[in-house]
Each structure stands twice: as C-alpha cells, then as structure tokens.
Amino acid sequence: MYPAGDRDDRWTEPQQLVQPLCNLTLEPAAVITPPCHHTQQFEAILCDPSHTPPSSPRPYKTAPERNSSASIEGTAPPNNTRMASAEVYRASEPARWKYLDRIRTRAGPHTNADIFDGSAVADAMENMKILVIGAGGLGCELLKNLALSGFKDIHVIDMDTIDISNLNRQFLFRQADVGKFKAEVAAAFVERRVRGVKITPHNCKIQDFDEDFYMQFQLVVCGLDSIEARRWINATLVNMVDEDVEDSYKPLIDGGTEGFKGQARVIFPTITSCIECQLDMHAPRAAVPLCTLASIPRQPEHCIEWAHVIAWDKEKPFPALDKDEPAHITWLYQKALLRAREFNIPGVTYSLTQGVVKNIIPAIAATNSVIAAACCNEALKIASNCAPSLGYPDNNYMMYSGNDSIYTYTFKHEKKDDCPVCGNLARELVVDPKWTLRELVDSFAARPEAQLKKPSVRAEGKTLYMQSPASLEEQTRGNLDKTLDEGLGLAIGDEIGVTDPAFATVSFKFRLKFEK
C-alpha cells in the first residue's frame, strides 16, 4: 500500500520502494533471509512471467485480437429491449481492457526489464485458473473485480441460497433470484456482463472437495464470513505443499469484514504466516461482565443486554423469547430505552436492539467493496508481477478501519513455530492442575489460539476423551470428571494432542504448563 501522497514518487524514484519481486533473482542480497528453502523455488514461480499452468492451455492472442474476438463471442442479448445496452457493452469492449493492458503489457518500476515479456503476462493471466470461495457480500465484489481484471477462468464455491436480506449489498442478485444458489446466479450475472470470462459455480461446501480439486487452481481468494471455513481451506492448502512440485504452492488471498472494519492478507503456504498462525487476530468477542449490565451501563448495548438478560428473566413478559417476533423485540427495546434514559445514554434504537439480541454484525457494502478491491489487487499483482504483493517479502496483513474516517495499517504477521498447521513445535498450554478434564475440554472453545468446539484429547499415546464414535465417547466419558494431575496423572511438560472434526487434517499439539 502506498500513502496517497507518494503517488508521483512511485514512478520517479522506484529505488526507494519495496524490493520488487522480479528483481529478486538479480539482487538476492537485498532480499531478507528466506524463511525456508521453499522460498527460492516459489520465487521462481512468481517471477517467471512465462510460467503457465499445466491445465487448459490456450494459444495467446494479441491485445487487439482479444478485443475483437471478445466483442464477437459475446452472449447474444436476450431480447430486443436489451439490444441497445448490449450494443453499448460490445462497443465498449476494447476500452474495457485498455488500461489493464497498459499495466500488464508494459514494464514498470517493479519488473525485471531483462526477462519481462508483457504479452506473456496477459497470456498467463488468461490461462490462470482462480478459485473464489464465497459468493456473498465479498464474493460478489470479488467475482466482478476479478473478471474485470483480466482473469478468464474463475470457479466459485458457495453452499448458500439467496435471501431477500442479501439484496441491499450483494448486487449480482435480484428479487427474482431469492431462493436460488448464490454461486450459480453470481456466475451467470458476471458472465453476461464481462464477455469472454468463464465462471464455474459449485453449490456446495468447501469440505466436499478433496485436494485433487484444489490442486487445479493457481490462486485461491476467500471472501468468507466463517473462521472455521478459513481455517479449513488454510490447513488444506498448507498440507498440499510438496516441495518438489512447484504447482503445489497455492497462494491464498483472504478478505474479511465486520461492520466498518476489514482485513486483506496474503498467505504463501509454508512460507509466510498462515491463517492458523494469525488465529489470535480473530479472538472471540469478550462478553460484557454481568455486573456492568446490572450496575453501571456505559453503552446503549449494555442497556439492551440488561433488558435481554436481566429484565426479561425477572418479568417474563412472554413465555419464551422469540428473537424474530417483533412484539418481543419491542418489549426489550422499550425496557432498554427506559434504562438508557435513567443513565443518560443515547443511541438505543429498535434496530440496535434487534442487532444486539440476535448478535447481528452489520454488513456494510462499502467495507466489502474496499476489502474486495484490496484482495483483487493482490491477485492481479501475484498473477502479473506488476508490483510486489502483500506477503513478499515482508508485510502480509492489511487492516482497514472505516470507523473514524478511513484508516489502514499494513504490517508483517510473523509465522509461528508452534502453529499447529505450518509449524512443528507444540504450543504451550497453561492450565490449573486441579481442573477436571471437562474443564480443559470446554476451555478449548474460548482459547483464542485454539477455538475448537468439539475437541478430542489424547496424551502421551493414550486416549483421554473422544467425541466420536459414540462407543468411544462412552468409554472415555468417565475421564471427564477426573482432575488433570492426580486423576489422570498428567505432569508439567506432557504433550497432549487435540483434534476436532472441523479440521480433520490438523492435530493441535500442546505442551502442558501448570499455573502456580
């Protein structure tokens, strides 16, 4: 990311900028110490503009040919009423790629002039197979951006169908699409609007595919709202790395948003810090202590939680709380409002009440748009080498906050040796030796570095507790009430292995340390 004020300097004084990716082969001394021996090989993949993926090779077309064939091959307009606008699209096709081709076909301050071949860059991008995970708020933006950035072979996975509440920001969907699969509708929409792009939809979970499926892509871009899905694809891509096979390295670009905040990051599996290394960036949100709710509320949310947790229980206005029932939300809203007035706290509204009670994080179209643009920018940089991407060689994580004007911060998140996915050391786990195994098992859900909902635990070769199958669960259930030290005989320094069905390929290794 460049500060806005540096824009002109970018072209006049390139030597002051980050080490360009393609010069790395010429000036290795300027590069930071490679994190591992994979680096050299990966560098070669990234720096070789003539590197083309093995699958679906197509003969290269020059820029004018691409433009004219695109305008001829375009989908026929569905009817006469749309003819006029379809003609406009066709006529504008050459213009559509003009500026992109200036970036792709010309050498810039970050390209190695000796080996640069602009036509090969455009060719490689056209042949590249790119996977987008998620066709929701971020996914719609990503598909549109990637198609308009010159990627021609895109796959998209999303298991969800379109809900009416998606329509305010998931702009590839219309009211008539409600109930249809997101991936399918999004793919068809972008294909109609961007001539020559092929988008293959998959209406299923990412876990439904195996490594062979993921192996066909050169880049994976995630626009997900689930941490669990991110962790799964991250573990899968890291596991797929075979240091002797250059095509087994799949860069992962991950975008995420929450309200006005978001992040874009790039992961080069086994080379840079992975999503599991960065898990503490997604710490579960701290609950507000009950005493704050009961005695000294400071925020409108505290007043709403007070109405939700305390007042509702005390007064029981309805037999059971139905969060989708307007009468129930109205009751909570009015209670919260009275309490807010008492403490002089502004900001309690009906929609905030609904949001807090249903734990809704507002999805903001503008944030999605900023983050998807950043992610697509990284994809373009990795695919074309027109500029150094995030993660190479240094900063790999860009945070964005729109809470108070616009703020971004880009930094390097370090790879962790005790990462259960890309590291090989056991992670230290501080526990109270008097805890029961049940307390230990329950604690894994809340620990920012683990976040495991259904953990099974083994120690020093024996099974302490297994969640499944049912017979094994029954056999090991008795251990749950035993204490760690006397009951189970665990000692300081013992290594325990934790698995969770959500991450079948990962065994989380922990080394016990007792609290004093």
Ligand SMILES: [Zn+2]
């Ligand atoms: Zn890691």
